[in-house]
Amino acid sequence: MALALLLILPLTVPIGAMYWDLFIYFDAANRIFAGQVPGVDFFTPVGPLGYWLFALVERIFPSGQPLLLAQWSLFIVTGPLIGLVLADVDKRSRALALALLGPFLVFQLLPFNVTPFYSFPSVDGFGIYNRQLTEILYVLAAALIFAASRRVILAVVVGTMLALFLTKVTGFFAGGLLCVVALAARRIDLRLSLLAAAAFVAVLAVLEVSLGVVSAYVGDIVALLGMNEGSLLPRFLQAASIHFAVFGPLSALMLALLVIDGPDIADAARTLLRAPGWASLARLVDRPVVWLAAATFAALFVETQNTGGQGFIFLWPMLLMAWTRRGAIAGTRLGLVAILIAACSLPYFIEVTTRAARAFVGQMKYERLASDHLGQLGQVAQRPEIIQHARVMKKIYEDHPATYEAVAKAGELPNFTLYTEPDFQLTWLMAVDEAVGAIKAFETANDVRFGTIMNLNFVNPFPWLLQRQAPRLIAIGADPYRAVPDPDADVLAAVGDTDLILYPRCPITGANDTLRSFYEAALRAKTKISLSPCWDAYVDPAVAAKTF
Template identity: 75%
Template sequence: MTLTLNNSHSSLSRRFATLASPLVILLAITLILVGLLLLPLTVPIGAFYWDLFIYFDAANRIFSGQLPGVDFFTPVGPLGYWLFALVEWIFPQGQPLLIAQWSLLLVTGPLIALVVHDVDKRSRGLALALLLPFLVFQVLPINVTQYYSYPSVDGFGIYNRQITEILYVLAASLLFVRSMRVMFAVVVGTMLALFLVKVTGFFAGGLLCVVALLARRIDLKLSLAAAASFLAVLALLELWLGIVSAYLGDIAALLSLNEGSLLPRFLQAASIHFTVFGPLCALMLVLIVFDGRAMLGAVKAFLRSPGAATLAGVMDWPLVWLAAATFAALFVETQNTGGQGFIFVWPVLLMAWERRGRLEGSRLGLLAVLIAAASLPYLTEVTARAARAFVGQITYERLQNDHLGQLGQVSQRSEIMHHAAVMKTIYAAYPQTYEAIAQAGELPSFTLYNAPDFQLAWLMSVDEAVGAIKAFEAEHDMRFATIMSLNFTNPFPWLLDREAPRGVAIGADPFRAVPDPGPAVLQSVKTTDLVLYPRCPITDANETLRDLYAPALRSMTKITLSPCWDAYVQPDVAAAAASAPSQAASGASSGLGLGASAQTTH
């Protein structure tokens, strides 16, 4: 009987150990995410949600044969768009934000699996301590900073989330992986991903790699092999697609559009993230007190006998790693706030705890408190906001639409939904008010794009435009093959299964991310079949975009497509529309007026 109980207990222990395996947990979570992407889920729409629709613009261009950077200007690298397009193709009914968030697992999943498998050979607890926080941030589409008070998800800062999640994997590998083969694979994989997602992440990762090299956590031979492999892949991409030089050209153009001192941006990033930046600074001061004498001895040893070994003795301290990771996190945030900044400091904090040595009593307690203060705020912020969003939306209303497809898989409070519909009507009825505000260089409210009611009203107007385009085409027996929008994002080619004009920037913020169009771009716009101009509301940004492309629009004719949209069409289309009796003209007041006016643009 005793033998039977012992065997049963041993069997249960083995099963529990298997279920608690980091690789089993990672596989289980991945399978759950795949199952969720098979369902037409909704999420509660949040601040700046229209950033997400840039991915649809890019995916449509990719599916039509265009290359990011080569055939259209991009604010970041191509990898995020490629991953989104691939997962969207596999899961055509998946919720778009979840696709954008989880598609990165195609890269980070195998790499973090290599890391935790290597660490698990020595310590199951440490492996789980690395994996579980990573999964929280990788799975939940929530930023560490909040821009709107009602429960919602974050459809913006996706690029920044991606690079910090990749940096997390890199930091975990540099600090805890022992196998040089695993280290090589993870360093090459993460640095390629960082470069091809957003170059600021690549520079941050490069800083961590330099510290690892100086600390002899990676040797010179591995570093040179990793660098050679990295460059070989980029050379292959350049020879095959010409995408690397185009990407570097886009980076140069963005730098020219965003000139200015970095110091104010560092101060801004530090203030926004002071919740964790403050404890990190306090922890670094404490580490100076705790380790200062030993570190000073290492510096003296290096000065007496300079060499790689003595230099490693200076560099491989928690204080140095923490300073490098904190600076890297601040640098990432200087280029665009929003995302999951500072999450990749967690592996360094784990290292600081692992290297606590003989600390005890109040010193050990102080170290534990500061590590907790630097790591818990963002973990609790993301999980709490995610819980609020996904529980709160139980009572939310789904956006009603006819033409939005996946873009319409959002929900929000019924009061906010009603407010959005009312404001859309007011935008259309009183355009002079909003035109005057735009002419003053202002928005109707300073935080207009933050508000979910604006995002909902914008989606409602997109739904209206798609319906109006279909009605116009049916009435005049024609088809617009290429469509452009003088707006931040252009979802219309995706929604109508058309093409976007080549060369035109996506994520069209005219003040930060749209270079002056050259002759090739203007010619592309000039030959576009349909150029849409939004009026609900009229904004300074949209007027600036229209001015940028005005030389190409002069030969086109402006018509009123619907109350919320003007359109620029080729003169022959406008002439045909003007000569044909408009069946929908009487519907102008209801938002479906077509061809109500036509004039040559000057």
């Protein structure tokens, strides 16, 4: 009820690094409302679930702050499932149920990543997919370790594995690893595994028959793998270094548990070798050090793809397991285990809650972005001097395009961390506001209406803002270096049929030039016009003739 009330209110949040990632959801929602299916009718960087949830919640709360809509929409999935787990655990231990609930609520409610990219108080409009993965994995881990009811475990395994698959496939593989450990540890048996697999396949079969979304999604995954080839080892090392504040203590905790539990592990291994079987395998596997090792690897694997999110938060149930199964450990050893568990769990909790508190307090002195045409997209705020800086930079981009064109041709950005800076995100929103006004003025002056609109940029918010259509088959979240396949004849035909294609100039960047080159064959039939100081446009020659 509290969240619903907050989504009814036109709240603002302090805009942060790479905030424009959030606007991918509006592009997707606009397409979904028009009857398009993610993966089938447009290329997506991840699975369809997050877009479907956002579209649903956006329809219910049309004035909600966009980031809160995206962050809290996952409650539709995780809320009922964690409720099942907590109700089951609460029958045995209220304290344990609350210990599982507290961290889940903190990370699910607060739209912050565990690694900051900007020093001023602000929210994180990027890494949303990765946050969703770890929040779903948290529910799965809690069920596999602490739930006793077979029905609860079955429901949670099916629900979370479907959600992981339909959100991002790396999370699905991470969840699969946890399920394999649970099977070996006899937390789930073969019959329950088969039931879960059958239910999983049945749901996907329904989605495939009714929408064709599963095969399209798999095709998108294959295409993305082809665009992101490379060794995984450097990515594992990068993820470990970025998250060393937790990875380091985790490694120390696993080493300590391995030493403390060493004799029993050795005895269990000898028993397994002498008498192989499920019981002896479970005795070897079902222990905190094994669960922690598997979950740590799973977390690193998730972070190898698009580092950013909430990292290792789903290891909290494993840390609770290490404490509740401390057994005869006492004295110095118990103190060491307690300190290491705290060192593993507190950094993320402190980082997220501290950043949330700073953002809440800081926004009291922030200024809301003024706009005429941004609607929900403009529900952001920032320090007045940063907003002023954004205005000044927009004017400089307008007056000195040759400078930034030279920078783009050199393969560089005006600033190496350009997209992480809120002033750029504000400049971009100001330019979008300008473009919407210019499009409306152009249509009025020339008695024309652009039914389909495309943007040669990372994000295309214009169909949403103008209540128009986006062209089919075009990638959303258009990062030309990682997430835009080479266009085929159908894609080029869709681009050629688009009424208005925008090209941003504030600033000119290599990424936008690369996108334009992708679709150059379709743009040849268009005429380029100057729509506003920050925007060129490609339109039908007959429309361009009206302006002369």
